[in-house]
Amino acid sequence: MFLVPIGGGNEIGASCYYLNLDGVNILLDCGVRYGQLPYPDYQYLTKNYIDGLWELDMIFISHAHYDHIGSFPYVASRANRASVYSTLATKKLTNLQLYLFKKGLPNLFSTSFNHLKELEILNAIDVMNPIPYLKSFKYKNLSFQIFDAGHVPGAAMILIEKDGKKILYTGDFSDKDYLITTSYNIPTDLKVDILIVSGTYLNKSGGNKHDFNDLINEMNCKLREGFNIVLNYRHLTKGIELIKLLDKNIEKGNLYPCKVYLDESVCNVVDVYEDLDYCVYSRNVQPISSINVNEPYVIVSDDTHSQMVQYLQGYSNIYKMHTDYSLHCSTKGLHEFINRLSPEKVFVVHYEDDMKFHSEFIYTENKILYKL
Numbered sequence: 001m002f003l004v005p006i007g008g009g010n011e012i013g014a015s016c017y018y019l020n021l022d023g024v025n026i027l028l029d030c031g032v033r034y035g036q037l038p039y040p041d042y043q044y045l046t047k048n049y050i051d052g053l054w055e056l057d058m059i060f061i062s063h064a065h066y067d068h069i070g071s072f073p074y075v076a077s078r079a080n081r082a083s084v085y086s087t088l089a090t091k092k093l094t095n096l097q098l099y100l101f102k103k104g105l106p107n108l109f110s111t112s113f114n115h116l117k118e119l120e121i122l123n124a125i126d127v128m129n130p131i132p133y134l135k136s137f138k139y140k141n142l143s144f145q146i147f148d149a150g151h152v153p154g155a156a157m158i159l160i161e162k163d164g165k166k167i168l169y170t171g172d173f174s175d176k177d178y179l180i181t182t183s184y185n186i187p188t189d190l191k192v193d194i195l196i197v198s199g200t201y202l203n204k205s206g207g208n209k210h211d212f213n214d215l216i217n218e219m220n221c222k223l224r225e226g227f228n229i230v231l232n233y234r235h236l237t238k239g240i241e242l243i244k245l246l247d248k249n250i251e252k253g254n255l256y257p258c259k260v261y262l263d264e265s266v267c268n269v270v271d272v273y274e275d276l277d278y279c280v281y282s283r284n285v286q287p288i289s290s291i292n293v294n295e296p297y298v299i300v301s302d303d304t305h306s307q308m309v310q311y312l313q314g315y316s317n318i319y320k321m322h323t324d325y326s327l328h329c330s331t332k333g334l335h336e337f338i339n340r341l342s343p344e345k346v347f348v349v350h351y352e353d354d355m356k357f358h359s360e361f362i363y364t365e366n367k368i369l370y371k372l
């Protein structure tokens with residue numbers, strides 16, 4: 001039994017972890033990295049461990065962020081024997097995200113997304129088997145169960161059990177309740193033997209890169225001065241949390257009375273959330289198509305150069321803002337999480353290379369074999 005990170009070991013991006021559990025070939029996530037060589041090194045995998053991707057038995061997609069799904073269409077169209085599992089929310093959001101990326105998001109990334117082929121996306125979504133949290137299922141002599149990982153709707157951890165040995169892959173997860181997603185949720189008495197943990201903030205303080213109170217203060221100043229605001233958020237799923245926060249602050253009177261309008265591509269994401277029974281639209285939050293330019297407004301957009309924004313700039317004072325924050329587990333939360341599971345071995349993935357400190361953990365590197 002062994003683990004080989006094909007991508008996403010000592011890097012944040014291109015998450016893809018190959019597990020060989022007594023001859024059962026499992027791939028955990030199929031992401032891409034931004035920039036050159038976006039794919040995990042699948043050639044390395046097929047040269048050294050399997051004859052071709054068709055030999056994969058099972059693929060698990062933890063959540064619908066691009067660093068976990070970007071090469072999934074490529075893999076799915078070649079791994080035609082594999083059973084693919086994710087939650088229903090991840091399936092729906094993966095569909096949306098892949099098409100959005102195929103369309104290309106201008107001004108955001110220098111990477112080209114030409115590698116995404118429409119037919120491969122269609123096929124990939126089609127083969128995803130949605131499973132609910134906590135439901136156990138079997139494949140060959142392995143048992144599986146998935147848990148809510150927080151982070152974004154649909155994000156899941158997967159527990160794999162073989163002959164009483166428990167292996168948990170966390171994917172990305174969060175330890176705080178946000179307005180849409182809550183903290184991870186695992187059985188209170190869960191103990192594991194092997195933990196493969198997404199360790200982004202294991203050794204560096206994470207949390208909110210942009211303090212939300214500062215953001216509200218700046219927005220209040222500008223709205224009072226008569227500006228309308230275009231708030232740029234490049235990560236759409238996290239942007240939805242921000243929209244909920246703005247709504248809550250308008251209701252509480254903390255934010256200057258205004259309406260929040262969502263640009264078209266943000267609406268596409270919100271529509272999927274609404275379809276999954278998350279409420280995002282409200283009397284304060286509406287699609288940009290219903291904009292009333294005679295009242296103060298905030299536009300949430302992933303593209304500050306969109307036609308609508310350009311048009312509005314023509315006849316009103318627009319102030320552009322950018323914000324970013326993290327939905328990953330904090331340093332303290334990660335240590336609590338690891339202690340709680342009391343694993344024999346901890347393999348850290350999804351971290352930046354210069355962040356290795358804890359000798360008790362195994363910081364994985366791409367294309368290295370680790371015995372479980």
Ligand SMILES: [Zn+2]
Nearest residue numbers: 063065151172
């Ligand atoms: Zn993520």
Ligand SMILES: [Zn+2]
Nearest residue numbers: 065067068172
């Ligand atoms: Zn990630």
